[in-house]
Amino acid sequence: MPKRKEQTMPEQAVTAQSEDFSRWYNEIVYRADLAAPSPVRGCVIIKPYGYEVWEGIKAGLDRRFKATGHQNAYFPLFIPESYIKREAEHVEGFSPELAVVTHAGGKELEEPLVVRPTSETVIGEAFSDWIQSYRDLPLLINQWANVVRWELRTRPFLRTAEFLWQEGHTAHATHDDAEAETMQMLDIYAEFAHDDAAIPVIKGEKSRLERFAGALRTYTIEAMMRDKRALQSGTSHNLGQNFAKAFDIRYLAESNQQEYCWTTSWGLSTRMVGAVVMAHGDDKGLRLPPVLAPHQVVIVPIYRRDAQRGAVMETVERLRLTLVEAGIRVHVDLREGQSPGFKFNDWEMRGVPLRLEVGPKDVEKDSAVLARRDRLGRAGKSFVPQAGIAAAAEELLAAIQRSLLEDARQFRDEHIQDARSYSELREVIETGDWARAAWAGSDADELQVKEQTGATIRCFPFDAGASSPCVKTGKPAERVALFAKAY
RNA sequence: CGGGGCAUGGCGCAGUCCGGUAGCGCGCACGGUUUGGGUCCGUGAGGUCCCCGGUUCGAAUCCGGGUGCCCCGACCA
Structure with a gap:
């Protein structure tokens, strides 16, 4: 029977997830009217139905940001090229994917303007003006904006040359205050994913290799898609004093001493729309969590x-x-x-x-x-x-919200395995599952795992248990790493 | 940047070898029929065949040049 159906209605059915997940994704994004192809390479048009999902995400996050004392503001799209270059690691991290404006008003510009890939630099420059005293701290700012990163291989929502996001930027008097903020925002992302998007996530710290360019530490929420690949769905960075030093963000402490601030940044993007699609979708198409569904x-x-x-x-x-x-x-x-x-x-x-x-x-x-x-x-x-x-x-509606979360949680838990040796790690990754393993390796070791298995360290989960010999080097390990193939 | 493929109504394609009135499916419009799990019939609108040049009585088709896009190998929310 189904065969005949396919013949008479070839255009009607979506490619099954089991047959070709990536094709399923591409088809559903367009057929469900979330997005449309754009005339510009690497970009997409977000259609009203897809934009409403994003609006739901915005509403859920914005409410939580406000409740924790953050205020929205807006900074320029264009960033003087020299700003980007002020923080060494930051330039290095972003220069390959920058779009740069060299001409405007019919003339060549004195200084090229970078289309923001993120706003640490312009905001850092502003913060250095705004902050004088410890009484000005903490400064808690968020911006909803578009950013541009000239990616080569793009996919709707997951990776596009231009995308929408929010980027929070805060300044604090002490390292511990900044660290607390970084954690608080990661918790907010996790709570949002769990309660609104019905996606259970794993919170953890990124490895040195995967860290944000210029950060002291980067934290992440990682979600499992229906093809078992990992999707980094939100990140929170403790920037230490790196940007404060590069942009001279200082305050006068109670002791009448000049001190550098400790800053943070944290972001979540339209990639979350892709996460909702891939974490809940089935062979028939989307399954939207009621909290975010445009039509409930x-x-x-x-x-x-x-x-x-x-x-x-x-x-x-x-x-x-x-x-x-x-x-x-x-x-x-x-x-x-x-x-x-x-x-x-x-x-x-x-x-x-x-x-x-x-x-x-x-x-x-x-x-x-x-x-x-x-x-x-x-x-x-x-x-x-x-x-x-x-x-x-x-x-x-409440029952559906719960059942989507429970489905996703069960699916995820069934596909994470412990690996006690490197061969076990390889076997687990081979099956497509995520592997949890003790880790004490170097950057080079980490790269070698990626080369040999295709998997990367998604994070060092906060809730991971005891140490044991490192799965790669055999050295005593204090951390447990989560390995997976990722988007 | 290296390898492979494609370019023809809104979308997906055939036609190209072997030059001769530009076709099919879906979608769209109109009329009828139907509607509790992907109705059916009829009529119709819609195309600089990627661009430039050449060969020819005649080019979507052959020749030369160019452009754009997609897929596969190094980075990223």
Whole structure:
């Protein structure tokens, strides 16, 4: 049967994840209307449906930033080239991927302007003006912005030449204050991923090789996608006094001594949209967590002939209002040309958590059908009285949010294994799983693992247990590293 | 930067070897039929065949040059 379906409807089905995950991803991003190809190489157009997911992410983060005392501001897109060069490691890290403006107003510029790849430098320069005294600290700033990094191999949301993100930048009086801020923001990212995106993440510290250019320490949240590859989904950096020294960010302490500030930065990008797609999606398409879904409920009206239309639409409108009043984001599919069956499949592909079907039988029986995206077919359908629709929908949305998180957690835990020897490490990576292993290796050792297995150290997880001999060098190890193939 | 491939309505492609009225599927518009798991029929709109030059009575097709894009090997939220 399925074979015939494929022949008569070749355009309708999405490539199965199991068949070709990467193709599945590319198809679904476009077919679910999240993004569209752009005329500029390496960039994408984020379409309204995809942008609404990003708006959900922004809302969830912005609320948490404000609650912890941060304020939003906006800094220029263009950065004087000399700024980028002020911090040695920073230049080195970013110069290969900079876009530089050399001409403007019909003339060559005196000094080229870099299109920001990140804003530590301009913001550092501003901070040095703004901060005079310990009374000005901590300074807690966030900016929502676009940045440009001239990547060679790009994929929608995961890696594009231009992307949207937030970048937080803070200055503190002491190392410990900066470290506490760095951790607090990492915790906020993890909480957001867990509670809003329904993605369980692993918090940890990056290795020296994977650290942000110019940071003392970089922390990360790592998420597992459905193809078991790791996705770095947010990072938080303790920048020490590196940028403070490069940009002369100093304060007068209570002791009347000039001291350099301790700064941090932390960012989360539109890559998170890709994480939501790849952490929850199935063969039929997206599965959006209710907290972030642009439409939490889609109503599909069903009627056989025009005579039934009026009564059905009247019920649809009444139920829509009830749901809206309950604070639920509802969309009514009014398209005339498509059959209900087509619409069911279409909205399933686009990941809407709940579908409400209203037909003549429902009008007659004062009921309606609710179908959950996370349980396809009959198993996910429930027949509810119209009077209790809002409560039923709210309950189901909460249940879907929980079940997506639980699915993802279970999937992740099933695919992380301990490796006690280097051969075990290789075997684990070979299967596609993540490997947890004791580590005391050098940068060179780390690079060699990458060469030999394709996996990198994603992080040294905070909650990792006791030490044992290093999996690569046999030396006593104090840390446990998490190895995985990554995006 | 090194290797391979492609360029033809909005999208996916055929046609190119062997020159001769530019085609198919999807989508789109209109009319009808249908609608509780991817309806069906009919009509229609839509193309500088990547660009420049050459050969020829005649070029999507042959020849020369150029451009753009995609895929595979070194960096990154």
